[in-house]
Amino acid sequence: MRALVIDDSRAMRRIVTGILTGFGYEVRDAEHGRAALDVLDEGWLPDLATIDWNMPVMDGLQFVSVVRANPAWRAMTMMMVTSESEHTQIVRALAAGAHEYVIKPFTADAIRDKLALLGLLPQEVAL
Amino acid sequence: MTTTDTGERRRASDTRPVITDLIDEATVESIAAEAWVALVGEDEVLVPLPGDLPADILSSWVDVVGPWTGSVVLTTGRATAEELSRALLREHAPEVLDDEDVADAFGEIANVVGGNVKAALPGPSALSLPQVGNAPLVRNQADVCRLDVLWRGEPVAISVQGALPPLPGSTPTRKNEVS
């Protein structure tokens, strides 16, 4: 399975990439929404995108809206991973088309649980 | 057209909130504790004790703009910021951490703490991207909620501080009076 990790913090990209690689994902990353769209435009379509909210150039919410407007990208599951954590912000992201929402700070277990809910987790996972 | 100044309008604008009316140290402490346990490591505790910051310090912060406007600032020794960045990255850390790696990781911790502080405040508010360097000045001593902790024995200060100077006529020593 493939995942696209979108976050302007390279530390966060390394951490999320490390977690997903541990679950058997092939991972690419992007430092903002625009760079992520470039990856999709290349034809590299992931099963999962993890998306930060506050980023330069194009933020996560704009990215979600653009992806939602393109039927060719409908199969991609979009999971926000962000420190934006108000009730209203989560509602906005879901309304824009995000499927799931992980609040920073998170643990690897939290990512695993969400992937299990989404049916995007391989069976055997070591602690 | 004339209006009669009953004083209500002025009183309404005088009620601009200061941070201590909106959040307490215990909430900031629980936000920071969760961030440390989840991001830095599951046995990383913050001990709520003050310590002397070294001469060479680094701050990272995010700005919150909304009904309350200000910054959420982390300040610690440069060496501690580096250690914190390494702990955050764990096995994903490169051999050598350059300044940009430290700025990025330390900034991300401010983003996580700041985002959760913002969510505990009345909204709607916007969050800036993290910045790293010399902390913004404290403009109003009464509009600060500061938490001093030790992490691995090293002092870390977490300050939620307003961006606006005190209102004319407000008592600047308000905080000292209660303590």
Added chain:
Amino acid sequence: MSLTATSFDWVRDLVRKESAIVLQPGKEYLVEARLLPIARQMGLTDVTKFVESVRVRPDADSTRKIVEALTTNETSWFRDGDPFTALTSTVLPSLLAARGANERLQIWSAASSSGQEPYTIAMLLDDALPNAASRVSITATDLSREMVQRTRAGRFSQLEVNRGLPAPMLVRHFTRAGNEWEVSANLRRMVNASECNLSAPLPRMGPFDVVYLRNVLIYFDLPTKQSILRRVRDLMRPDGWLFLGAAETTLGVDDSWERVVIGRSSAYRPLKGA
């Protein structure tokens, strides 16, 4: 003193057997960090002393604490989702057909920990039934007073709501309260929490239409398992449904149950005349 290899291997075997989770070599520090608070509660200063005392003389309470400390930071919502899918797909329609419109359904979450399981059930029923609060009553019990109080409060940390709670359900049923999330008053009214020790005679409760008794039996020896199942059965309606943990079964323990496969999970129902 740091953890000895013997102690680590014993903990590793225990956790693998009870949870199917494998602790990789090099995770000694994790075992120490997670078990130290439990060792201290028992008045011991180091983890090896604690592990050795349990290894020499195992007891259900300590082994359960060890496994829980190492397998979860926080209890997950929808933990092993299948028994919850079964509730809405099969169990609820069957009960609604069998009961009168004014009969209240009674559900028991028998090891409810900090409340994730009873509130997961409450959310599902609230989404499935137009008047859930008046149709359903959920009894949540746990051995620990602290856990019962936490369930009553219905407040969860940011890290806890991150654990397997679908975001649409979070926004539908929770509000933010400071740095925590609080479950809606409507759901809190559906859940009654109290202390209860499953290995002792049970208080008068029920009769229950559905019982969730998950990841409890694994910690007890065979005679205790049998007496717990017997006591639970006495509090159930004859056409009730029992859900056990994924690694648990009544087979070979108590033959007065019928196993029913629902999708990817199993439920157990009292055998008539048994």
